[in-house]
Amino acid sequence: MKLYNTMSRSVEEFVPIVPGQVSMYCCGPTVYNYAHIGNLRTYIFEDVLKRTLERAGYSVKHVMNITDVGHLTGDGDDGEDKMEKSARETGKSVWDIAAFYTKAFFRDEEALNIIRPDIVCKATDHIQDMINLIKRLEEGGHTYTAGGNVYFSIDSISDYGKLARLNIEDLKSGARIEIDSNKKNPKDFVLWFTNSKFAGQAMTWDSPWGRGYPGWHIECSAMSMKYLGEHFDIHCGGIDAIPVHHTNEIAQSEAATGKTWVNYWCHGEFLLMGNAKMSKSSGGFVTLPDLEKKGYDALDYRYFCLTGHYRSQLRFSFEALDAAKTAREGLCDRIVGYKKESAPSENPSEEARAYMKAFDDAMFSDLGAPQALSVLWKMVKDASLSAADKLAAAYYMDDVLGLRLRDAEASRSDVVGSEDDLKLLQERTEAKKAKDFKRADEIRDELKKRGYNVKDTPSGAILEKIV
Numbered sequence: 088m089k090l091y092n093t094m095s096r097s098v099e100e101f102v103p104i105v106p107g108q109v110s111m112y113c114c115g116p117t118v119y120n121y122a123h124i125g126n127l128r129t130y131i132f133e134d135v136l137k138r139t140l141e142r143a144g145y146s147v148k149h150v151m152n153i154t155d156v157g158h159l160t161g162d163g164d165d166g167e168d169k170m171e172k173s174a175r176e177t178g179k180s181v182w183d184i185a186a187f188y189t190k191a192f193f194r195d196e197e198a199l200n201i202i203r204p205d206i207v208c209k210a211t212d213h214i215q216d217m218i219n220l221i222k223r224l225e226e227g228g229h230t231y232t233a234g235g236n237v238y239f240s241i242d243s244i245s246d247y248g249k250l251a252r253l254n255i256e257d258l259k260s261g262a263r264i265e266i267d268s269n270k271k272n273p274k275d276f277v278l279w280f281t282n283s284k285f286a287g288q289a290m291t292w293d294s295p296w297g298r299g300y301p302g303w304h305i306e307c308s309a310m311s312m313k314y315l316g317e318h319f320d321i322h323c324g325g326i327d328a329i330p331v332h333h334t335n336e337i338a339q340s341e342a343a344t345g346k347t348w349v350n351y352w353c354h355g356e357f358l359l360m361g362n363a364k365m366s367k368s369s370g371g372f373v374t375l376p377d378l379e380k381k382g383y384d385a386l387d388y389r390y391f392c393l394t395g396h397y398r399s400q401l402r403f404s405f406e407a408l409d410a411a412k413t414a415r416e417g418l419c420d421r422i423v424g425y426k427k428e429s430a431p432s433e434n435p436s437e438e439a440r441a442y443m444k445a446f447d448d449a450m451f452s453d454l455g456a457p458q459a460l461s462v463l464w465k466m467v468k469d470a471s472l473s474a475a476d477k478l479a480a481a482y483y484m485d486d487v488l489g490l491r492l493r494d495a496e497a498s499r500s501d502v503v504g505s506e507d508d509l510k511l512l513q514e515r516t517e518a519k520k521a522k523d524f525k526r527a528d529e530i531r532d533e534l535k536k537r538g539y540n541v542k543d544t545p546s547g548a549i550l551e552k553i554v
């Protein structure tokens with residue numbers, strides 16, 4: 088399997104540390120608001136990566152954090168804690184805010200058929216692990232205390248900024264006007280805030296440096312190392328994490344252990360709204376429930392994301408989402424049709440297997456989901472394949488795509504037809520019961536005009552879209 092590694096800026100052959108196993112850490116949501124569909128694009132990419140690794144035969148240990156403290160509104164340790172801000176604006180407690188938006192996040196993930204990570208860890212449950220890591224950095228001479236806060240000194244290591252390829256000379260010049268005058272180098276960052284800064288913070292803990300709370304970056308280092316060890320395979324996130332968050336995670340992790348921390352850095356590109364990155368701060372963001380309220384299935388959005396490569400920007404529009412919806416529903420209709428004809432083949436033909444291999448080849452080549460989707464479509468349109476073969480191949484591909492094709496019937500059959508169409512269908516059933524076959528036939532013709540065939544099944548009559 089080949090994967091693009093942000094660290095080397097090239098596509099590399101993936102080789103895990105332990106043969107057959109993959110350790111993967113993904114930065115999770117900051118639970119101060121609903122996730123927007125841009126955030127969700129990143130989690131869909133990570134889910135597809137995990138499913139593809141499993142297809143390649145690896146057993147994957149997937150860890151994701153929940154940021155419920157310490158993520159400030161500014162990337163330079165400025166602003167205020169996003170959780171505190173949300174609490175102040177809504178009049179709720181930070182704990183209630185965290186619980187509410189964590190629940191909403193997993194509801195979205197479930198609707199998008201994102202497999203829950205093996206370990207989901209909350210920052211507030213791991214404060215002691217963070218304190219221990221900061222102590223280790225302190226012992227190694229990588230920290231200093233100023234104005235009550237503990238800072239990481241980037242000048243204490245030789246390769247700060249290697250992931251983002253930051254120019255160290257520029258960093259040292261200090262040309263940037265720094266808001267926090269405690270910092271020796273403008274790129275130094277906070278490991279532990281005490282109440283000397285952001286007084287009134289609701290979430291605080293005792294520490295060797297005073298009562299306070301951790302910086303955002305330290306949580307990912309502490310929790311990933313706790314669950315995956317000091318050296319693991321893959322670290323993921325959105326590309327906006329490269330210059331500060333992931334850069335600082337690497338600096339402190341490798342300073343603490345003295346060795347390479349992560350082998351592959353995988354980043355998903357942005358979802359755009361118009362010409363700009365979709366973001367919470369810009370106000371105009373769209374959530375999954377917004378789409379669902381408009382009549383889209385969450386999986387229409389998942390399909391839409393699969394139409395773009397994860398390392399390319401993807402522009403959101405309702406026209407594009409409509410196209411994804413039509414394509415996904417068309418796929419489901421076909422699956423429903425094959426299911427009526429046959430069960431999936433237990434021993435797919437050579438032709439079907441060739442499609443399955445072409446699909447895997449596309450996915451193993453740095454997650455070529457758009458190419459993999461076109462293999463799927465070519466396969467279903469291939470008249471030489473049996474329904475049994477098509478079902479077997481489609482299900483095989485869907486284990487990676489995650490479009491719930493196996494459930495296609497259940498999710499589609501009961502939604503065919505408007506309320507009015509279904510009323511008419513009911514009228515036909517009653518006419519038949521009353522042996523008024525003339526009326527029953529009239530209704531059948533009327534429904535045909537509306538684009539439906541009437542099908543009598545053991546559990547009653549249903550409508551089928553004429554395709």
Ligand code: AMP
Nearest residue numbers: 116117125126129324325357358364365
């Ligand atoms: P947050 O909850 O703000 O920490 O963000 C969660 C994840 O979404 C991070 O991995 C971000 O990099 C990612 N992200 C933020 N905005 C976008 C966007 N417009 N498109 C794709 N991913 C994004």
Ligand code: ZN
Nearest residue numbers: 114115307332
């Ligand atoms: Zn992180």
